Amino acid sequence: MSGPVIPKFGEGSSCVRGDHTFCPGWVRDHWNDTLGPALVQHIELTAIAVGIGFVLAFVLALVAHRLRVLEQPFGIFSALLYTIPSLALFQLLVPFTGLTVTTVEIALVSYTLVILFPNIVAGLRSAPPDVLEAARGMGLTQRQLLTRVELPMAVPAIIGGLRIAVVSTISIATIAAFLLPQGLGYPIFVALKEPTPFKTEIYSAGALAVGLAITCDLALVALRRVLVPWNRV
Amino acid sequence: MSSPAAAGVGATEPAKSGGGGSPGARAAQIRFEHVTKRYPGREQPAIADLTFEIPAGTFCVLVGPSGGGKTTALKLVNRLIPFDSGDITIDGRSVRDLPVVELRRGIGYVIQQVGLFPHMTVGENIATVPSLVGWDKARTRARTLELLELVGLETGDASRYPAQLSGGQRQRVGLARALAVNPPLLLMDEPFGALDPITRLRLQTELRRLHREVGKTVIFVTHDIDEAITMGDRIAILRQGGVLAQYDTPDAILAHPADEFVAQFIGEDRALRRLALRTLADVKLQPNVAEIEPQTRVPSSTTIRNAVSLMLENDTDALLVVDGDNVRGVFHLNDAGAILDAGAGT
Numbered sequence: 001m002s003g004p005v006i007p008k009f010g011e012g013s014s015c016v017r018g019d020h021t022f023c024p025g026w027v028r029d030h031w032n033d034t035l036g037p038a039l040v041q042h043i044e045l046t047a048i049a050v051g052i053g054f055v056l057a058f059v060l061a062l063v064a065h066r067l068r069v070l071e072q073p074f075g076i077f078s079a080l081l082y083t084i085p086s087l088a089l090f091q092l093l094v095p096f097t098g099l100t101v102t103t104v105e106i107a108l109v110s111y112t113l114v115i116l117f118p119n120i121v122a123g124l125r126s127a128p129p130d131v132l133e134a135a136r137g138m139g140l141t142q143r144q145l146l147t148r149v150e151l152p153m154a155v156p157a158i159i160g161g162l163r164i165a166v167v168s169t170i171s172i173a174t175i176a177a178f179l180l181p182q183g184l185g186y187p188i189f190v191a192l193k194e195p196t197p198f199k200t201e202i203y204s205a206g207a208l209a210v211g212l213a214i215t216c217d218l219a220l221v222a223l224r225r226v227l228v229p230w231n232r233v
Numbered sequence: 234m235s236s237p238a239a240a241g242v243g244a245t246e247p248a249k250s251g252g253g254g255s256p257g258a259r260a261a262q263i264r265f266e267h268v269t270k271r272y273p274g275r276e277q278p279a280i281a282d283l284t285f286e287i288p289a290g291t292f293c294v295l296v297g298p299s300g301g302g303k304t305t306a307l308k309l310v311n312r313l314i315p316f317d318s319g320d321i322t323i324d325g326r327s328v329r330d331l332p333v334v335e336l337r338r339g340i341g342y343v344i345q346q347v348g349l350f351p352h353m354t355v356g357e358n359i360a361t362v363p364s365l366v367g368w369d370k371a372r373t374r375a376r377t378l379e380l381l382e383l384v385g386l387e388t389g390d391a392s393r394y395p396a397q398l399s400g401g402q403r404q405r406v407g408l409a410r411a412l413a414v415n416p417p418l419l420l421m422d423e424p425f426g427a428l429d430p431i432t433r434l435r436l437q438t439e440l441r442r443l444h445r446e447v448g449k450t451v452i453f454v455t456h457d458i459d460e461a462i463t464m465g466d467r468i469a470i471l472r473q474g475g476v477l478a479q480y481d482t483p484d485a486i487l488a489h490p491a492d493e494f495v496a497q498f499i500g501e502d503r504a505l506r507r508l509a510l511r512t513l514a515d516v517k518l519q520p521n522v523a524e525i526e527p528q529t530r531v532p533s534s535t536t537i538r539n540a541v542s543l544m545l546e547n548d549t550d551a552l553l554v555v556d557g558d559n560v561r562g563v564f565h566l567n568d569a570g571a572i573l574d575a576g577a578g579t
Contacts, residue, residue: 137420138362
């Protein structure tokens with residue numbers, strides 16, 4: 001990856017030299033070498049974390065749904081995990097996995113797991129007793145009950161969990177910059193290291209993170225509308 | 234799970250036969266033989282040595298106070314609740330002889346809260362069991378439309394979701410769903426208990442009509458003795474501890490309650506209730522004599538109970554029974570008592 005360009009106050013426009021509140025010219029000039037790549041990396045970090053977290057949470061939730069005794073241990077473990085500040089969790093992992101993407105992803109996956117697991121379990125439990133009784137009374141097998149009733153009825157809760165997981169992962173992923181020159185946190189990190197923090201870079205990277213979060217959230221809302229036509233009426 | 238023979242108890246119609254749901258389809262004969270059920274940790278059994286037989290095509294109502302085990306008795310039939318001893322047979326075959334999902338797919342099941350799948354349309358709900366037993370799309374579609382009409386819904390309702398329906402409409406869908414593969418037996422657990430009185434009355438009337446049309450065996454649970462009397466061909470009254478207090482036709486139970494418990498349960502106005510079971514069309518009327526023709530006219534479809542009520546209201550002791558312009562005869566207040574004397578079983 002191309003190294004980030006640290007603004008030199010001796011160069012650039014008067015806006016940049018004067019460190020005005022926001023310099024659109026700088027954003028244009030450094031989209032290709034700084035902001036664009038950072039955005040792509042950020043999307044990658046988030047997608048991998050939410051993807052792995054979702055698969056793990058889904059499997060764990062199915063297990064906990066079938067074996068109810070396991071739900072509490074799973075729940076307590078993931079809640080404890082969530083109490084660890086993300087920056088601290090990164091540092092705790094460094095001795096084992098080093099300054100790598102793996103370290104970052106382990107932390108991010110842990111957080112998505114904490115959010116997604118209880119949501120998916122709650123979703124699987126959301127079928128009311130009368131619906132389950134009718135389903136059994138009609139001769140659905142345990143598996144058919146899961147695939148035809150419990151899973152479809154869990155979709156609203158699962159998407160609700162995904163919305164929180166995606167938005168919070170996008171936010172937490174900015175902290176990855178403490179370990180790696182990756183993601184939208186890195187331009188902010190760099191700008192903060194200037195003798196006087198460079199406002200335009202902080203604002204533009206921050207705005208991209210916010211914009212990304214809002215875009216993903218809206219996409220999930222749209223997905224819910226498509227997948228859950230029955231709950232919209 | 235989708236073998237073609239899985240459609241019913243024993244051998245329900247093969248999956249490849251046409252539209253399905255032809256009127257006059259088979260009905261099942263049900264026997265309870267010394268069935269006992271105890272819930273763990275309870276001293277009193279829920280069902281105690283229950284033995285009775287429901288002839289094929291009968292509308293049998295299980296009624297009794299709470300704790301009488303009527304819902305338990307119902308759920309023993311489709312094995313939602315396992316029984317401890319004795320046996321239940323459907324057309325002579327033990328319910329324990331079939332794999333449980335296969336048994337249930339061959340028995341219609343309707344519950345008070347309906348239990349429609351909220352994420353499925355009305356059509357998809359109705360198609361639940363057909364899809365489990367492997368009906369093709371065309372057959373399922375045809376059957377769904379047929380059922381919507383049968384239960385008084387519109388074909389356009391097939392694409393609506395349960396949340397868009399009223400309580401009465403939902404229970405109609407529940408009934409259609411239970412009838413989908415034309416099962417020979419229908420279990421109904423207080424199906425109208427959550428409906429307003431007007432909707433309940435309408436659905437009761439329609440269920441009776443439907444029962445006459447499709448002729449299935451129905452086991453219907455209610456705590457409401459009025460509902461039991463209006464709906465049932467036979468009534469089984471269960472008392473605390475799941476003991477069968479009496480099993481007979483409504484008229485026979487009203488005429489000859491087996492004991493004090495039954496007498497109390499059916500109420501002191503049982504003579505009037507018996508009159509409600511008959512209409513003026515069922516009784517022999519006196520010839521009309523022109524000079525003393527009664528002023529009050531009623532159609533022959535009036536129940537005797539309502540006829541007596543009308544006479545009391547109009548301070549008269551005779552009614553002119555008229556269907557359209559056709560005078561059927563005269564009904565006298567004195568005749569009402571004679572009807573009851575004629576005894577049960579008429």
